[in-house]
Amino acid sequence: MDYIELTVQAPRELAEILVAELGEVGFDTFEDNDAGFCAYTTEDAFDRDAVAEIMSRYEGIGELAFSDRIITRQNWNAEWEKNFQPLIIAERVSVRAPFHPKPAGLEYDIEIMPRMSFGTGHHETTALMIENQLDIDHQGKRVLDMGCGTGILAIMAEKLGARQVLAVDVEPWTVENARDNAAENHCRTIGCRLGGAETLADEAPFDLILANINRNVLLEDMHEYARLLPSGNPILFSGFYEEDLAKITAEATRQGLRYERHRTLRSWVSAIFTKL
Structure with a gap:
Protein backbone atom coordinates (compact mmCIF):
# COMPACT_ATOMS: atom_id res chain seq x y z
CA MET A 1 0.00 0.00 0.00
CA THR A 72 5.08 4.76 -3.68
CA ARG A 73 7.15 2.40 -1.57
CA GLN A 74 9.50 2.02 -4.51
CA ASN A 75 10.29 5.75 -4.56
CA TRP A 76 10.54 6.28 -0.81
CA ASN A 77 14.22 5.41 -0.30
CA ALA A 78 15.27 7.57 -3.24
CA GLU A 79 13.31 10.53 -1.85
CA TRP A 80 14.96 10.21 1.56
CA GLU A 81 18.46 9.67 0.21
CA LYS A 82 18.01 12.89 -1.73
CA ASN A 83 16.57 14.98 1.11
CA PHE A 84 17.50 13.39 4.45
CA GLN A 85 20.29 15.32 6.22
CA PRO A 86 22.07 14.31 9.45
CA LEU A 87 20.57 15.83 12.60
CA ILE A 88 21.93 16.69 16.05
CA ILE A 89 19.41 16.78 18.92
CA ALA A 90 20.18 18.55 22.22
CA GLU A 91 23.90 18.45 21.35
CA ARG A 92 23.87 14.83 22.54
CA VAL A 93 22.14 12.67 19.91
CA SER A 94 23.10 12.13 16.29
CA VAL A 95 20.36 10.94 13.92
CA ARG A 96 21.62 9.97 10.48
CA ALA A 97 21.08 7.60 7.60
CA PRO A 98 23.48 4.67 7.13
CA PHE A 99 25.07 6.46 4.17
CA HIS A 100 26.12 9.42 6.41
CA PRO A 101 29.42 9.34 8.37
CA LYS A 102 29.21 8.94 12.13
CA PRO A 103 29.91 12.25 13.90
CA ALA A 104 32.47 12.39 16.70
CA GLY A 105 31.98 13.58 20.25
CA LEU A 106 28.30 12.77 20.85
CA GLU A 107 26.87 10.42 23.48
CA TYR A 108 24.37 8.68 21.23
CA ASP A 109 24.29 7.80 17.55
CA ILE A 110 21.15 6.49 15.80
CA GLU A 111 20.98 5.24 12.22
CA ILE A 112 17.57 5.54 10.58
CA MET A 113 16.46 4.47 7.09
CA PRO A 114 12.85 5.72 6.91
CA ARG A 115 11.54 3.67 3.94
CA MET A 116 7.74 4.11 4.16
CA SER A 117 7.71 5.24 7.81
CA PHE A 118 7.79 8.63 9.48
CA GLY A 119 9.76 9.81 12.48
CA THR A 120 13.39 10.49 11.56
CA GLY A 121 13.93 13.13 14.22
CA HIS A 122 13.53 15.94 11.71
CA HIS A 123 9.90 16.40 12.62
CA GLU A 124 9.47 18.62 15.67
CA THR A 125 7.54 16.04 17.69
CA THR A 126 10.20 13.33 17.32
CA ALA A 127 13.01 15.71 18.28
CA LEU A 128 10.98 16.96 21.27
CA MET A 129 10.28 13.41 22.42
CA ILE A 130 13.97 12.55 22.29
CA GLU A 131 14.81 15.67 24.30
CA ASN A 132 12.27 14.61 26.93
CA GLN A 133 13.61 11.05 26.90
CA LEU A 134 17.03 12.41 27.77
CA ASP A 135 15.52 13.78 31.00
CA ILE A 136 13.85 10.49 31.99
CA ASP A 137 15.51 7.53 33.72
CA HIS A 138 15.29 4.53 31.34
CA GLN A 139 17.77 2.29 33.15
CA GLY A 140 16.36 -1.21 33.59
CA LYS A 141 12.87 -0.05 32.58
CA ARG A 142 10.22 -1.79 30.48
CA VAL A 143 9.17 0.72 27.81
CA LEU A 144 6.21 0.97 25.41
CA ASP A 145 6.60 2.99 22.20
CA MET A 146 3.15 3.55 20.67
CA GLY A 147 3.02 4.73 17.06
CA CYS A 148 6.66 3.77 16.71
CA GLY A 149 7.15 4.82 13.07
CA THR A 150 10.81 4.23 12.20
CA GLY A 151 11.45 2.95 15.72
CA ILE A 152 13.67 5.90 16.62
CA LEU A 153 12.20 6.43 20.10
CA ALA A 154 12.41 2.72 20.89
CA ILE A 155 16.06 2.73 19.77
CA MET A 156 16.71 5.79 21.93
CA ALA A 157 15.09 4.00 24.87
CA GLU A 158 17.43 1.02 24.55
CA LYS A 159 20.46 3.29 24.24
CA LEU A 160 19.33 4.98 27.46
CA GLY A 161 19.35 1.64 29.26
CA ALA A 162 15.86 0.15 28.89
CA ARG A 163 15.78 -3.60 29.56
CA GLN A 164 12.81 -4.28 27.26
CA VAL A 165 11.02 -2.17 24.65
CA LEU A 166 7.78 -2.92 22.81
CA ALA A 167 7.34 -0.85 19.63
CA VAL A 168 3.79 -0.82 18.22
CA ASP A 169 2.34 0.64 15.01
CA VAL A 170 -0.75 0.13 12.86
CA GLU A 171 1.07 -0.02 9.50
CA PRO A 172 2.75 -3.29 8.42
CA TRP A 173 5.64 -1.62 6.56
CA THR A 174 6.24 0.67 9.55
CA VAL A 175 6.65 -2.31 11.86
CA GLU A 176 8.98 -3.88 9.30
CA ASN A 177 10.98 -0.65 9.09
CA ALA A 178 11.22 -0.31 12.87
CA ARG A 179 12.44 -3.89 13.11
CA ASP A 180 15.10 -3.26 10.44
CA ASN A 181 16.26 -0.03 12.09
CA ALA A 182 16.51 -1.76 15.47
CA ALA A 183 18.73 -4.40 13.89
CA GLU A 184 20.81 -1.73 12.12
CA ASN A 185 21.45 -0.15 15.52
CA HIS A 186 22.38 -3.52 17.08
CA CYS A 187 19.40 -3.39 19.47
CA ARG A 188 18.58 -6.55 21.39
CA THR A 189 15.70 -5.53 23.66
CA ILE A 190 13.20 -4.20 21.08
CA GLY A 191 10.17 -6.19 19.97
CA CYS A 192 7.95 -4.83 17.19
CA ARG A 193 4.21 -5.45 16.96
CA LEU A 194 1.54 -4.66 14.39
CA GLY A 195 -1.65 -3.07 15.71
CA GLY A 196 -2.97 -0.38 18.01
CA ALA A 197 -4.02 -0.06 21.63
CA GLU A 198 -6.30 -3.09 21.26
CA THR A 199 -3.20 -5.33 21.08
CA LEU A 200 -2.19 -4.34 24.63
CA ALA A 201 -5.05 -6.07 26.45
CA ASP A 202 -2.89 -8.85 27.93
CA GLU A 203 0.27 -6.83 28.47
CA ALA A 204 1.97 -6.48 31.84
CA PRO A 205 2.52 -2.92 33.12
CA PHE A 206 5.23 -0.72 31.60
CA ASP A 207 7.63 1.48 33.55
CA LEU A 208 7.59 4.17 30.85
CA ILE A 209 5.26 4.86 27.92
CA LEU A 210 6.12 6.92 24.83
CA ALA A 211 3.17 7.93 22.63
CA ASN A 212 3.95 10.19 19.67
CA ILE A 213 0.83 9.78 17.54
CA ASN A 214 -1.76 12.53 17.11
CA ARG A 215 -4.31 14.32 19.26
CA ASN A 216 -7.31 12.18 18.34
CA VAL A 217 -5.62 8.84 18.89
CA LEU A 218 -4.10 10.01 22.16
CA LEU A 219 -7.49 11.12 23.46
CA GLU A 220 -9.17 7.90 22.34
CA ASP A 221 -6.57 5.49 23.72
CA MET A 222 -5.25 7.32 26.78
CA HIS A 223 -7.30 5.19 29.16
CA GLU A 224 -5.45 2.10 27.91
CA TYR A 225 -2.05 3.71 28.37
CA ALA A 226 -2.98 4.86 31.88
CA ARG A 227 -4.14 1.33 32.75
CA LEU A 228 -0.71 -0.05 31.87
CA LEU A 229 1.28 2.51 33.86
CA PRO A 230 1.95 1.94 37.58
CA SER A 231 1.66 4.79 40.05
CA GLY A 232 4.61 7.17 40.03
CA ASN A 233 5.74 6.30 36.50
CA PRO A 234 6.05 8.72 33.54
CA ILE A 235 4.31 8.86 30.18
CA LEU A 236 5.43 11.12 27.30
CA PHE A 237 2.90 12.43 24.78
CA SER A 238 3.45 14.23 21.49
CA GLY A 239 1.92 14.67 18.05
CA PHE A 240 -0.23 17.73 18.78
CA TYR A 241 -0.10 21.53 18.79
CA GLU A 242 0.12 23.90 21.75
CA GLU A 243 -3.58 24.74 21.51
CA ASP A 244 -4.39 21.04 22.06
CA LEU A 245 -2.37 20.74 25.28
CA ALA A 246 -5.37 21.75 27.41
CA LYS A 247 -7.49 18.93 25.90
CA ILE A 248 -4.67 16.41 26.37
CA THR A 249 -4.15 17.54 29.97
CA ALA A 250 -7.85 17.42 30.77
CA GLU A 251 -8.16 13.83 29.51
CA ALA A 252 -4.93 12.87 31.26
CA THR A 253 -6.30 14.24 34.52
CA ARG A 254 -9.46 12.14 34.07
CA GLN A 255 -7.25 9.09 33.60
CA GLY A 256 -5.25 9.72 36.78
CA LEU A 257 -2.22 11.30 35.11
CA ARG A 258 -0.59 14.44 36.50
CA TYR A 259 0.92 17.07 34.19
CA GLU A 260 4.62 17.69 34.89
CA ARG A 261 6.05 19.85 32.10
CA HIS A 262 6.27 20.21 28.34
CA ARG A 263 8.53 21.40 25.54
CA THR A 264 7.49 23.24 22.41
CA LEU A 265 9.04 23.71 18.99
CA ARG A 266 7.28 25.71 16.26
CA SER A 267 3.93 25.21 18.04
CA TRP A 268 4.35 21.42 18.40
CA VAL A 269 4.39 19.93 21.91
CA SER A 270 5.87 17.03 23.82
CA ALA A 271 4.51 16.76 27.38
CA ILE A 272 5.46 14.62 30.37
CA PHE A 273 2.81 13.27 32.74
CA THR A 274 3.07 10.99 35.80
CA LYS A 275 0.59 8.34 36.94
CA LEU A 276 -0.88 9.24 40.32
Missing part, protein backbone atom coordinates in the same frame (compact mmCIF):
# COMPACT_ATOMS: atom_id res chain seq x y z
CA ASP A 2 1.24 3.51 -0.83
CA TYR A 3 0.93 6.88 0.88
CA ILE A 4 -0.85 10.04 -0.21
CA GLU A 5 1.02 13.28 0.37
CA LEU A 6 -1.25 16.32 0.54
CA THR A 7 0.67 19.59 0.11
CA VAL A 8 -1.14 22.60 1.55
CA GLN A 9 -0.15 26.23 1.12
CA ALA A 10 -1.78 28.32 3.85
CA PRO A 11 -0.95 31.03 6.40
CA ARG A 12 0.11 29.74 9.81
CA GLU A 13 -3.13 30.53 11.64
CA LEU A 14 -5.16 28.73 8.97
CA ALA A 15 -2.71 25.84 8.70
CA GLU A 16 -3.29 24.90 12.35
CA ILE A 17 -7.05 24.75 11.76
CA LEU A 18 -6.63 22.66 8.61
CA VAL A 19 -4.37 20.17 10.40
CA ALA A 20 -7.12 19.59 12.94
CA GLU A 21 -9.75 19.23 10.21
CA LEU A 22 -7.64 16.79 8.15
CA GLY A 23 -6.99 14.74 11.25
CA GLU A 24 -10.72 13.98 11.27
CA VAL A 25 -10.67 12.51 7.74
CA GLY A 26 -7.81 10.05 7.99
CA PHE A 27 -4.60 12.09 7.89
CA ASP A 28 -2.36 11.21 10.81
CA THR A 29 1.10 12.63 10.00
CA PHE A 30 1.90 16.28 9.37
CA GLU A 31 5.13 18.08 8.48
CA ASP A 32 5.42 21.87 8.56
CA ASN A 33 7.23 23.84 5.90
CA ASP A 34 7.72 27.52 5.09
CA ALA A 35 4.64 27.70 2.86
CA GLY A 36 2.27 25.63 4.99
CA PHE A 37 2.46 21.89 5.61
CA CYS A 38 2.29 18.38 4.14
CA ALA A 39 -0.20 15.82 5.41
CA TYR A 40 0.01 12.07 4.92
CA THR A 41 -2.41 9.19 4.88
CA THR A 42 -2.58 5.77 3.28
CA GLU A 43 -3.96 5.52 -0.24
CA ASP A 44 -6.94 3.42 0.84
CA ALA A 45 -7.93 5.97 3.50
CA PHE A 46 -7.69 8.99 1.19
CA ASP A 47 -10.98 10.74 0.42
CA ARG A 48 -10.34 13.48 -2.14
CA ASP A 49 -13.92 14.76 -1.90
CA ALA A 50 -13.66 15.14 1.88
CA VAL A 51 -10.42 17.09 1.50
CA ALA A 52 -11.96 19.37 -1.13
CA GLU A 53 -14.98 19.99 1.10
CA ILE A 54 -12.73 21.00 4.02
CA MET A 55 -10.70 23.34 1.84
CA SER A 56 -13.83 24.96 0.40
CA ARG A 57 -14.91 26.06 3.89
CA TYR A 58 -11.83 28.27 4.18
CA GLU A 59 -11.66 29.82 0.72
CA GLY A 60 -10.93 33.54 0.93
CA ILE A 61 -9.19 33.27 4.33
CA GLY A 62 -5.64 34.04 3.26
CA GLU A 63 -3.84 32.41 0.33
CA LEU A 64 -4.91 28.76 0.22
CA ALA A 65 -3.86 26.09 -2.28
CA PHE A 66 -3.50 22.32 -2.11
CA SER A 67 -2.48 19.34 -4.22
CA ASP A 68 -1.95 15.63 -3.67
CA ARG A 69 0.36 12.96 -5.00
CA ILE A 70 1.07 9.28 -4.42
CA ILE A 71 4.34 8.34 -2.73
Whole structure:
Protein backbone atom coordinates (compact mmCIF):
# COMPACT_ATOMS: atom_id res chain seq x y z
CA MET A 1 0.00 0.00 0.00
CA ASP A 2 1.24 3.51 -0.83
CA TYR A 3 0.93 6.88 0.88
CA ILE A 4 -0.85 10.04 -0.21
CA GLU A 5 1.02 13.28 0.37
CA LEU A 6 -1.25 16.32 0.54
CA THR A 7 0.67 19.59 0.11
CA VAL A 8 -1.14 22.60 1.55
CA GLN A 9 -0.15 26.23 1.12
CA ALA A 10 -1.78 28.32 3.85
CA PRO A 11 -0.95 31.03 6.40
CA ARG A 12 0.11 29.74 9.81
CA GLU A 13 -3.13 30.53 11.64
CA LEU A 14 -5.16 28.73 8.97
CA ALA A 15 -2.71 25.84 8.70
CA GLU A 16 -3.29 24.90 12.35
CA ILE A 17 -7.05 24.75 11.76
CA LEU A 18 -6.63 22.66 8.61
CA VAL A 19 -4.37 20.17 10.40
CA ALA A 20 -7.12 19.59 12.94
CA GLU A 21 -9.75 19.23 10.21
CA LEU A 22 -7.64 16.79 8.15
CA GLY A 23 -6.99 14.74 11.25
CA GLU A 24 -10.72 13.98 11.27
CA VAL A 25 -10.67 12.51 7.74
CA GLY A 26 -7.81 10.05 7.99
CA PHE A 27 -4.60 12.09 7.89
CA ASP A 28 -2.36 11.21 10.81
CA THR A 29 1.10 12.63 10.00
CA PHE A 30 1.90 16.28 9.37
CA GLU A 31 5.13 18.08 8.48
CA ASP A 32 5.42 21.87 8.56
CA ASN A 33 7.23 23.84 5.90
CA ASP A 34 7.72 27.52 5.09
CA ALA A 35 4.64 27.70 2.86
CA GLY A 36 2.27 25.63 4.99
CA PHE A 37 2.46 21.89 5.61
CA CYS A 38 2.29 18.38 4.14
CA ALA A 39 -0.20 15.82 5.41
CA TYR A 40 0.01 12.07 4.92
CA THR A 41 -2.41 9.19 4.88
CA THR A 42 -2.58 5.77 3.28
CA GLU A 43 -3.96 5.52 -0.24
CA ASP A 44 -6.94 3.42 0.84
CA ALA A 45 -7.93 5.97 3.50
CA PHE A 46 -7.69 8.99 1.19
CA ASP A 47 -10.98 10.74 0.42
CA ARG A 48 -10.34 13.48 -2.14
CA ASP A 49 -13.92 14.76 -1.90
CA ALA A 50 -13.66 15.14 1.88
CA VAL A 51 -10.42 17.09 1.50
CA ALA A 52 -11.96 19.37 -1.13
CA GLU A 53 -14.98 19.99 1.10
CA ILE A 54 -12.73 21.00 4.02
CA MET A 55 -10.70 23.34 1.84
CA SER A 56 -13.83 24.96 0.40
CA ARG A 57 -14.91 26.06 3.89
CA TYR A 58 -11.83 28.27 4.18
CA GLU A 59 -11.66 29.82 0.72
CA GLY A 60 -10.93 33.54 0.93
CA ILE A 61 -9.19 33.27 4.33
CA GLY A 62 -5.64 34.04 3.26
CA GLU A 63 -3.84 32.41 0.33
CA LEU A 64 -4.91 28.76 0.22
CA ALA A 65 -3.86 26.09 -2.28
CA PHE A 66 -3.50 22.32 -2.11
CA SER A 67 -2.48 19.34 -4.22
CA ASP A 68 -1.95 15.63 -3.67
CA ARG A 69 0.36 12.96 -5.00
CA ILE A 70 1.07 9.28 -4.42
CA ILE A 71 4.34 8.34 -2.73
CA THR A 72 5.08 4.76 -3.68
CA ARG A 73 7.15 2.40 -1.57
CA GLN A 74 9.50 2.02 -4.51
CA ASN A 75 10.29 5.75 -4.56
CA TRP A 76 10.54 6.28 -0.81
CA ASN A 77 14.22 5.41 -0.30
CA ALA A 78 15.27 7.57 -3.24
CA GLU A 79 13.31 10.53 -1.85
CA TRP A 80 14.96 10.21 1.56
CA GLU A 81 18.46 9.67 0.21
CA LYS A 82 18.01 12.89 -1.73
CA ASN A 83 16.57 14.98 1.11
CA PHE A 84 17.50 13.39 4.45
CA GLN A 85 20.29 15.32 6.22
CA PRO A 86 22.07 14.31 9.45
CA LEU A 87 20.57 15.83 12.60
CA ILE A 88 21.93 16.69 16.05
CA ILE A 89 19.41 16.78 18.92
CA ALA A 90 20.18 18.55 22.22
CA GLU A 91 23.90 18.45 21.35
CA ARG A 92 23.87 14.83 22.54
CA VAL A 93 22.14 12.67 19.91
CA SER A 94 23.10 12.13 16.29
CA VAL A 95 20.36 10.94 13.92
CA ARG A 96 21.62 9.97 10.48
CA ALA A 97 21.08 7.60 7.60
CA PRO A 98 23.48 4.67 7.13
CA PHE A 99 25.07 6.46 4.17
CA HIS A 100 26.12 9.42 6.41
CA PRO A 101 29.42 9.34 8.37
CA LYS A 102 29.21 8.94 12.13
CA PRO A 103 29.91 12.25 13.90
CA ALA A 104 32.47 12.39 16.70
CA GLY A 105 31.98 13.58 20.25
CA LEU A 106 28.30 12.77 20.85
CA GLU A 107 26.87 10.42 23.48
CA TYR A 108 24.37 8.68 21.23
CA ASP A 109 24.29 7.80 17.55
CA ILE A 110 21.15 6.49 15.80
CA GLU A 111 20.98 5.24 12.22
CA ILE A 112 17.57 5.54 10.58
CA MET A 113 16.46 4.47 7.09
CA PRO A 114 12.85 5.72 6.91
CA ARG A 115 11.54 3.67 3.94
CA MET A 116 7.74 4.11 4.16
CA SER A 117 7.71 5.24 7.81
CA PHE A 118 7.79 8.63 9.48
CA GLY A 119 9.76 9.81 12.48
CA THR A 120 13.39 10.49 11.56
CA GLY A 121 13.93 13.13 14.22
CA HIS A 122 13.53 15.94 11.71
CA HIS A 123 9.90 16.40 12.62
CA GLU A 124 9.47 18.62 15.67
CA THR A 125 7.54 16.04 17.69
CA THR A 126 10.20 13.33 17.32
CA ALA A 127 13.01 15.71 18.28
CA LEU A 128 10.98 16.96 21.27
CA MET A 129 10.28 13.41 22.42
CA ILE A 130 13.97 12.55 22.29
CA GLU A 131 14.81 15.67 24.30
CA ASN A 132 12.27 14.61 26.93
CA GLN A 133 13.61 11.05 26.90
CA LEU A 134 17.03 12.41 27.77
CA ASP A 135 15.52 13.78 31.00
CA ILE A 136 13.85 10.49 31.99
CA ASP A 137 15.51 7.53 33.72
CA HIS A 138 15.29 4.53 31.34
CA GLN A 139 17.77 2.29 33.15
CA GLY A 140 16.36 -1.21 33.59
CA LYS A 141 12.87 -0.05 32.58
CA ARG A 142 10.22 -1.79 30.48
CA VAL A 143 9.17 0.72 27.81
CA LEU A 144 6.21 0.97 25.41
CA ASP A 145 6.60 2.99 22.20
CA MET A 146 3.15 3.55 20.67
CA GLY A 147 3.02 4.73 17.06
CA CYS A 148 6.66 3.77 16.71
CA GLY A 149 7.15 4.82 13.07
CA THR A 150 10.81 4.23 12.20
CA GLY A 151 11.45 2.95 15.72
CA ILE A 152 13.67 5.90 16.62
CA LEU A 153 12.20 6.43 20.10
CA ALA A 154 12.41 2.72 20.89
CA ILE A 155 16.06 2.73 19.77
CA MET A 156 16.71 5.79 21.93
CA ALA A 157 15.09 4.00 24.87
CA GLU A 158 17.43 1.02 24.55
CA LYS A 159 20.46 3.29 24.24
CA LEU A 160 19.33 4.98 27.46
CA GLY A 161 19.35 1.64 29.26
CA ALA A 162 15.86 0.15 28.89
CA ARG A 163 15.78 -3.60 29.56
CA GLN A 164 12.81 -4.28 27.26
CA VAL A 165 11.02 -2.17 24.65
CA LEU A 166 7.78 -2.92 22.81
CA ALA A 167 7.34 -0.85 19.63
CA VAL A 168 3.79 -0.82 18.22
CA ASP A 169 2.34 0.64 15.01
CA VAL A 170 -0.75 0.13 12.86
CA GLU A 171 1.07 -0.02 9.50
CA PRO A 172 2.75 -3.29 8.42
CA TRP A 173 5.64 -1.62 6.56
CA THR A 174 6.24 0.67 9.55
CA VAL A 175 6.65 -2.31 11.86
CA GLU A 176 8.98 -3.88 9.30
CA ASN A 177 10.98 -0.65 9.09
CA ALA A 178 11.22 -0.31 12.87
CA ARG A 179 12.44 -3.89 13.11
CA ASP A 180 15.10 -3.26 10.44
CA ASN A 181 16.26 -0.03 12.09
CA ALA A 182 16.51 -1.76 15.47
CA ALA A 183 18.73 -4.40 13.89
CA GLU A 184 20.81 -1.73 12.12
CA ASN A 185 21.45 -0.15 15.52
CA HIS A 186 22.38 -3.52 17.08
CA CYS A 187 19.40 -3.39 19.47
CA ARG A 188 18.58 -6.55 21.39
CA THR A 189 15.70 -5.53 23.66
CA ILE A 190 13.20 -4.20 21.08
CA GLY A 191 10.17 -6.19 19.97
CA CYS A 192 7.95 -4.83 17.19
CA ARG A 193 4.21 -5.45 16.96
CA LEU A 194 1.54 -4.66 14.39
CA GLY A 195 -1.65 -3.07 15.71
CA GLY A 196 -2.97 -0.38 18.01
CA ALA A 197 -4.02 -0.06 21.63
CA GLU A 198 -6.30 -3.09 21.26
CA THR A 199 -3.20 -5.33 21.08
CA LEU A 200 -2.19 -4.34 24.63
CA ALA A 201 -5.05 -6.07 26.45
CA ASP A 202 -2.89 -8.85 27.93
CA GLU A 203 0.27 -6.83 28.47
CA ALA A 204 1.97 -6.48 31.84
CA PRO A 205 2.52 -2.92 33.12
CA PHE A 206 5.23 -0.72 31.60
CA ASP A 207 7.63 1.48 33.55
CA LEU A 208 7.59 4.17 30.85
CA ILE A 209 5.26 4.86 27.92
CA LEU A 210 6.12 6.92 24.83
CA ALA A 211 3.17 7.93 22.63
CA ASN A 212 3.95 10.19 19.67
CA ILE A 213 0.83 9.78 17.54
CA ASN A 214 -1.76 12.53 17.11
CA ARG A 215 -4.31 14.32 19.26
CA ASN A 216 -7.31 12.18 18.34
CA VAL A 217 -5.62 8.84 18.89
CA LEU A 218 -4.10 10.01 22.16
CA LEU A 219 -7.49 11.12 23.46
CA GLU A 220 -9.17 7.90 22.34
CA ASP A 221 -6.57 5.49 23.72
CA MET A 222 -5.25 7.32 26.78
CA HIS A 223 -7.30 5.19 29.16
CA GLU A 224 -5.45 2.10 27.91
CA TYR A 225 -2.05 3.71 28.37
CA ALA A 226 -2.98 4.86 31.88
CA ARG A 227 -4.14 1.33 32.75
CA LEU A 228 -0.71 -0.05 31.87
CA LEU A 229 1.28 2.51 33.86
CA PRO A 230 1.95 1.94 37.58
CA SER A 231 1.66 4.79 40.05
CA GLY A 232 4.61 7.17 40.03
CA ASN A 233 5.74 6.30 36.50
CA PRO A 234 6.05 8.72 33.54
CA ILE A 235 4.31 8.86 30.18
CA LEU A 236 5.43 11.12 27.30
CA PHE A 237 2.90 12.43 24.78
CA SER A 238 3.45 14.23 21.49
CA GLY A 239 1.92 14.67 18.05
CA PHE A 240 -0.23 17.73 18.78
CA TYR A 241 -0.10 21.53 18.79
CA GLU A 242 0.12 23.90 21.75
CA GLU A 243 -3.58 24.74 21.51
CA ASP A 244 -4.39 21.04 22.06
CA LEU A 245 -2.37 20.74 25.28
CA ALA A 246 -5.37 21.75 27.41
CA LYS A 247 -7.49 18.93 25.90
CA ILE A 248 -4.67 16.41 26.37
CA THR A 249 -4.15 17.54 29.97
CA ALA A 250 -7.85 17.42 30.77
CA GLU A 251 -8.16 13.83 29.51
CA ALA A 252 -4.93 12.87 31.26
CA THR A 253 -6.30 14.24 34.52
CA ARG A 254 -9.46 12.14 34.07
CA GLN A 255 -7.25 9.09 33.60
CA GLY A 256 -5.25 9.72 36.78
CA LEU A 257 -2.22 11.30 35.11
CA ARG A 258 -0.59 14.44 36.50
CA TYR A 259 0.92 17.07 34.19
CA GLU A 260 4.62 17.69 34.89
CA ARG A 261 6.05 19.85 32.10
CA HIS A 262 6.27 20.21 28.34
CA ARG A 263 8.53 21.40 25.54
CA THR A 264 7.49 23.24 22.41
CA LEU A 265 9.04 23.71 18.99
CA ARG A 266 7.28 25.71 16.26
CA SER A 267 3.93 25.21 18.04
CA TRP A 268 4.35 21.42 18.40
CA VAL A 269 4.39 19.93 21.91
CA SER A 270 5.87 17.03 23.82
CA ALA A 271 4.51 16.76 27.38
CA ILE A 272 5.46 14.62 30.37
CA PHE A 273 2.81 13.27 32.74
CA THR A 274 3.07 10.99 35.80
CA LYS A 275 0.59 8.34 36.94
CA LEU A 276 -0.88 9.24 40.32
